[in-house]
Amino acid sequence: MTAEEEHAKNAEQGHDRTAPPDPALLQRWNATLRAARAGRGGADPTPYGRNLLARWAEPQRRYHTVDHLRAVLDRIDELADQGGEGGELELVRLAAWFHDAVYRPERSENEERSAVLAEKALTEAGLTPHEVAEVARLVRLTVTHDPAPGDLNGETLCDADLAILATGPDTYGGYTAAVREEYGFVPDDAFREGRAAVLRQLLDLPRLFRTPYGAAAWEEKARENLERELAALTDTSGTAPADVEP
Numbered sequence: 001m002t003a004e005e006e007h008a009k010n011a012e013q014g015h016d017r018t019a020p021p022d023p024a025l026l027q028r029w030n031a032t033l034r035a036a037r038a039g040r041g042g043a044d045p046t047p048y049g050r051n052l053l054a055r056w057a058e059p060q061r062r063y064h065t066v067d068h069l070r071a072v073l074d075r076i077d078e079l080a081d082q083g084g085e086g087g088e089l090e091l092v093r094l095a096a097w098f099h100d101a102v103y104r105p106e107r108s109e110n111e112e113r114s115a116v117l118a119e120k121a122l123t124e125a126g127l128t129p130h131e132v133a134e135v136a137r138l139v140r141l142t143v144t145h146d147p148a149p150g151d152l153n154g155e156t157l158c159d160a161d162l163a164i165l166a167t168g169p170d171t172y173g174g175y176t177a178a179v180r181e182e183y184g185f186v187p188d189d190a191f192r193e194g195r196a197a198v199l200r201q202l203l204d205l206p207r208l209f210r211t212p213y214g215a216a217a218w219e220e221k222a223r224e225n226l227e228r229e230l231a232a233l234t235d236t237s238g239t240a241p242a243d244v245e246p
Helices: 003-013 023-037 045-056 066-083 089-098 110-125 129-141 152-166 169-182 188-203 212-233
Strands: none
Touching: 023 045, 023 066, 023 089, 045 066, 045 110, 066 089, 066 152, 066 212, 089 110, 089 129, 089 152, 110 129, 129 152, 152 169, 152 212, 169 212, 188 212
16 A cells, blocks of 8 residues: 555544644655655655654544654754764654554554554655664664664664653643543553553663763653652552553
8 A cells, every 4th residue: 555545544544633734744754754865766755744644643642642743853853953963863753753653552562563654654755675674673662762872863762752751840740641641541540550660660771861962951850750750659559560651
């Protein structure tokens, strides 16, 4: 199925019941895909961007929305501007577009399905096998947010994805409330257990942020937010029965 055919199918299934795609975001997508192809020919980027934006606007999303996508892209730009972190930034940006492109809160294989979608779409769109494989690897890395030392691409994507953890109290509170809404089908006790397990997993990482800029600007505030949220859950939390994504 081509991107155009898949976009039409998504529209029939209700993926396009929201407002039209944000023109500025669609322009960013088009520029990123063209830059990643480095002058090589390929399919028109626009249908792929529209398909992705329709996915990010699905009605079951409360936190993993177009706003989250935009924020991750902005943080990638911030990391590039502030630290010049290196790596293949256009591939990192493509991975940001795909990292939650498939998102069903009740499913555990969202990252894998998102990576498979990236492999299919970006191959069709004209990227090389190396480029496609790297984007898919980065998408899969967001399962753990634990890139290997020296993985500049992985460090940049994971730091940008986790930057929400270092925001002020109001923004952080809005984030946690939106995550709870996405998991509205989970009973309160089970949600608290699952969420507490995710927080502990993050706090157990030697560093939440791996880029020099992320570590300096975001690490301390993020750990404060995580520890405060975990403290509010510990009275009733224990071993988690299910994952609750950050």
